[in-house]
Amino acid sequence: MQQDVPDGAGLGLVEPQYFHFDELRLESGAVLRPVTLCYETYGTLNHGNSNAILITHAFSGDAHAAGYHRGDRKPGWWDNMIGPGKAFDTNKYFVICSNVIGGCAGSTGPSSINPATGKRYALDFPLVSIADMVAAQQKLICHLGIEKLLCVAGGSMGGMQVLQWIKSFPNMLHAAIPMATCARHSPQQIAFNEVGRQAVMADLNWNHGDYYDKEPPARGLSVARMVGHITYMSDRSMAEKFGRKMKEKGDGTKFTPDFEVEGYLKYRGDSFVARFDANSYLYITKAMDLFDLAGEQPLHEVFRGIDVRLLVLSFKSDWLYPSYQSLEIVKACKFAGLECSYVEVESTWGHDAFLLETERSEKLIRHFLNSEMQNLVREKAGAE
């Protein structure tokens, strides 16, 4: 079975699954119907259904967090963290990764067929929020027969979903690991997303979102992704990776990339276009920008009276989601009396660190989950 899977030590072959449900009432009041959520699971649910961990993904992520799809040469996006013996140890835990609504990786989004018209939604798709994404995931978790998750964990936009889980369904999780994230975007974070949106919409092929039967706005989306990639790295990691190394210039044309860093960004931008829908880019970045966990109230009010233990992780060179934003979460938790550990992980990788700095994060997450499981066992023994 597994001869086409490069890494025999990991999860091996995995397959996406789909959860269909009738409707989702959105924060805006609009109703989305029907709804499909794409998800994957790794490991086995135990008898008490008490070992389930939900992984939430970042902006351009998907449900394929670990293992290999048949024929793939690269594993899921967090394979270095999820698997037998890894941080999210599938020998112990039942790990679920759910795609978000609004996306383009198997769940209902702007490129899905609108049953009212028989055509793709495009901009008729309603605005969705981080809370809507989490509400859809909650239906999935109930569908899987899980009353209470051991933990919800994720980085970047995944971290926003973690925080929203605590707010929306505080009795459905024991623990939470928000990584490299924030309780709401700063104007700088909004600005970078807005530039990406403007780049997409500046492409004449975008055509107000109506491009599904025509040329997609590939150039604009590629530029948007290039901006994103700069913000995911750090000054230092770019210096170490590229320096001022020059490319071989084949054609001698003016303004083709001279430097390796230019070629790399162009390549990443262009390859993103093949896997991502431009309208989903708009919807999901907008959901991130409008996310505001506490709104008008002080942040600690969100956490008041809630019994969830947190491990908050930030990364030293991450200037897109700087540590002070994680510290705001930690302070609010402490103020509200929640048990909350915080580590600023050493790293030069910038925001990408939550995906790459696995050696350091792995230990922290493993110990945290171990002690959560022990807590659960102890609580159960105490109750019996």
Place this chain on the structure above:
Amino acid sequence: MQQDVPDGAGLGLVEPQYFHFDELRLESGAVLRPVTLCYETYGTLNHGNSNAILITHAFSGDAHAAGYHRGDRKPGWWDNMIGPGKAFDTNKYFVICSNVIGGCAGSTGPSSINPATGKRYALDFPLVSIADMVAAQQKLICHLGIEKLLCVAGGSMGGMQVLQWIKSFPNMLHAAIPMATCARHSPQQIAFNEVGRQAVMADLNWNHGDYYDKEPPARGLSVARMVGHITYMSDRSMAEKFGRKMKEKGDGTKFTPDFEVEGYLKYRGDSFVARFDANSYLYITKAMDLFDLAGEQPLHEVFRGIDVRLLVLSFKSDWLYPSYQSLEIVKACKFAGLECSYVEVESTWGHDAFLLETERSEKLIRHFLNSEMQNLVREKAGAE
């Protein structure tokens, strides 16, 4: 005469001047002919021609550094620093600001007429370097009858020209003030410029640079400028200026700006299009990226045996031209035995600080120039 000039205390009305010369041999070997340089002067050249200061401008700057053009409501871009009693005191100094070649503000650039074809150059314009810009300025300085400048001063790309002046014409300046700049771009700086170029070139109206009789690539250029503006500010200055304040949304359309920061960037992007040529954007950002003062040799070799005094200024929240880049210049100067003062100016304005943090910079520059003038007088007295 001055009733239409808002600020009576400053320079009042000023006018651009034009210096035409036959040809400029470029670093690439190409010859540009004929060449026009747009420049402005403020104050009066003294009898010994010893009080001249050259101001070099940043990427999107121009020769109009101070005073008012007839009918203008806003003064030149460094008016808070140049004028009677200001840092560059026009009661004492003869201040020259020269536009760069390759630009679009009165000097020869890609939107100029190519005498060989009678049409605008567009991409037939040769690549120009920072050294070429400086070589053109040197001809202007000679034309003005100045053998040795008291000082060359400028920020950002202006600072690169300052450094290049030291390298190219070390005997033509006594002192230099490179501000918020570097001896060469890091891959992160290159990456931000490249994203801007890709945004311009992604606009179908760019048409490989051939758009002068058609619609210009306004959308792409606007996106490029938006990216730039984010990098000119700081996380903190954006938070202080905009926070998460929302805009009044008139039309209720999806993906029009929700936040004030979005509206501001869009406005700045769109208004840039009215004054800047997209091809100049490509040529000038490329000149910045290819600038490498020392090339293969150690930076201090550039400064060896040179008798120029430097005041190097960087700004604390400037993450686009971070202080470590200024410190590299300072170290190299010290290593080569040059007299070099360095101040990291407190500021929350980000890279824009070199334009805005005038109260702090003004004193430093005033004292530096005063002591330079006293040195000159002393040297002269010693020689007599």
